[in-house]
Amino acid sequence: MSIILIRGASPYGLGTADVLVEDVVIAEIGPDLVAPEGAEVIDAEGCILLPGLVDLHTHLREPGGEEAETVDSGTQAAARGGFTAVHAMANTTPVADTAGVVEQVLARGEEAGWCDVRPIGAVTVGLAGERLAELDAMASSRARVRVFSDDGKCVHDPVLMRRALEYVKTFDGVIAQHAQDPRLTEGAQMHEGVVSAQIGLAGWPAVAEESIIARDVLLAEHVGSRLHVCHLSTAGSVEIIRWAKQRGVDVTAEVTPHHLLLTDENARGYDATFKVNPPLRTDRDVEAVRAGLADGTIDIVATDHAPHPRDAKDREWDVAAFGMTGLETALAVVQSTMVDTGAISWRDVARTLSETPAHIARDESQGRPLAAGEPANLLVWDPRPHAPVDPAEHASRSSNSPFRGRDLPGRNVLTVLRGRVTVRDGELVAR
Structure with a gap:
């Protein structure tokens, strides 16, 4: 069972909290959570937590x-x-x-x-x-x-x-x-x-x-x-x-x-x-x-x-x-x-x-609230960095982005799909 503790994120941009993910669900949200043994701890201070x-x-x-x-x-x-x-x-x-x-x-x-x-x-x-x-x-x-x-x-x-x-x-x-x-x-x-x-x-x-x-x-x-x-x-x-x-x-x-x-x-x-x-x-x-x-x-x-x-x-x-x-x-x-x-x-x-x-779409497994017991489908987003868009760095096979060279804000810190990290610091994490 995977265990992830996200520290100091701002759920929906409101306040700050720690989020504990165990297996495929959110186990707990609250201040100053204790990291269980074997947990991966991710510093998310200043970041927005979204479903x-x-x-x-x-x-x-x-x-x-x-x-x-x-x-x-x-x-x-x-x-x-x-x-x-x-x-x-x-x-x-x-x-x-x-x-x-x-x-x-x-x-x-x-x-x-x-x-x-x-x-x-x-x-x-x-x-x-x-x-x-x-x-x-x-x-x-x-x-x-x-x-x-x-x-x-x-x-x-x-x-x-x-x-x-x-x-x-x-x-x-x-x-x-x-x-x-x-x-x-x-x-x-x-x-x-x-x-x-x-x-x-x-x-x-x-x-x-x-x-x-x-x-x-x-x-x-x-x-x-x-x-x-x-x-x-x-x-x-x-x-x-x-x-x-x-x-x-x-x-x-x-x-x-x-x-x-x-x-x-x-x-x-x-x-x-x-x-x-x-x-x-x-x-x-x-x-x-x-x-x-x-x-x-x-x-x-x-x-x-x-x-x-x-x-x-x-x-x-x-x-x-x-x-x-x-x-x-x-x-x-x-x-x-x-x-x-x-x-x-x-x-x-x-x-x-x-x-x-x-x-x-009547999809009851996605778009769920950030709450204990809900599926751990999460995004941790850092809104502070700015960088020009370079389609050559994208994962898509095609590069027809209209934002090439445009300075845009934000950076993906973490994408979590049912408790499994798929993206960390903008990079894909292989299964």
């Missing part, structure tokens, strides 16, 4: 996209970022639209062992948007899928979307929608606005996102089902979600770290590292999504970690792939944009990056 982070939106690429990422490399990146669970999107090859594929992803996660991997099932067969996938079979499989998404593609047909919402009600599932009207974004390359007009790239209007969200919250209200909005990015989308929640619609929404920090101004150099779906928006949109996260309109932060091989991004903007990596920089960006600015507290960080994502 292990949970990402509801990760692309691990396996099966089929192993050149960009594997379950093993992606979960190594997740552990280094402080995550103890990630939810793997379905747009793999083959698509995760059957019980067999989601169970394969689950098994690969268990084999890798760096963090829990929860497969997300596709809403439609092959992400084609024509007929529903095997939702019930995936839900009743060993993977116990509760989140379904065609992320990367919008479930555009309103009849199909209604049927999906109705179907997942039977097992308390949720549809996570990629809100993008395909007709309004044909050939679109970046946010439609002043910058796109000045640099000559095809514009992607905010209404393409907002119109789908508006339709879907009305469908969710009509059906009485759960809806989750992926990577919300515009001020108008925030207002629609706020309105829907005031009406009592069972809707949740996420924002990515990059939409909290970056804007369409980053596209001026035609560096395709900044090409992402949905696109980087304006300063006004960034202000709105920050405010929405602070006041609870936006429920969670999710990375939308989207690794790509170098030749898919290191090319002309219009033919480059959409997407950015994000697992290893997520908490640093949230600290920089939300905590250090006073917009949210470390307690809010635990809510938006651990507790609520786990609740949306």
Whole structure:
């Protein structure tokens, strides 16, 4: 049985305490705990203690996209970022639209062992948007899928979307929608606005996102089902979600770290590292999504970690792939944009990056309180250091980070998965 004593950490950033971990659970939290014989003692003075982070939106690429990422490399990146669970999107090859594929992803996660991997099932067969996938079979499989998404593609047909919402009600599932009207974004390359007009790239209007969200919250209200909005990015989308929640619609929404920090101004150099779906928006949109996260309109932060091989991004903007990596920089960006600015507290960080994502996914083993008897899924984070981001040092197979060279705060001191240290001082600890 492993025994770890974490000394002098600040749970949720409130006060200080020692934390004793025995085997797979938190045994005790309190001041001046005595280290049992054989315990590993870790000095965490000045550090924040949080429940292990949970990402509801990760692309691990396996099966089929192993050149960009594997379950093993992606979960190594997740552990280094402080995550103890990630939810793997379905747009793999083959698509995760059957019980067999989601169970394969689950098994690969268990084999890798760096963090829990929860497969997300596709809403439609092959992400084609024509007929529903095997939702019930995936839900009743060993993977116990509760989140379904065609992320990367919008479930555009309103009849199909209604049927999906109705179907997942039977097992308390949720549809996570990629809100993008395909007709309004044909050939679109970046946010439609002043910058796109000045640099000559095809514009992607905010209404393409907002119109789908508006339709879907009305469908969710009509059906009485759960809806989750992926990577919300515009001020108008925030207002629609706020309105829907005031009406009592069972809707949740996420924002990515990059939409909290970056804007369409980053596209001026035609560096395709900044090409992402949905696109980087304006300063006004960034202000709105920050405010929405602070006041609870936006429920969670999710990375939308989207690794790509170098030749898919290191090319002309219009033919480059959409997407950015994000697992290893997520908490640093949230600290920089939300905590250090006073917009949210470390307690809010635990809510938006651990507790609520786990609740949306109906994962009762993750996002648990910092209390005796709870699973020892933990993160010890030192908020004091600052360092420029170097993707070459990341565990991900891909280096398409938009934060390359940017000075960001914080350092991962310890990631603990069910009592086992997976990361110590930023370095992976082999089993």
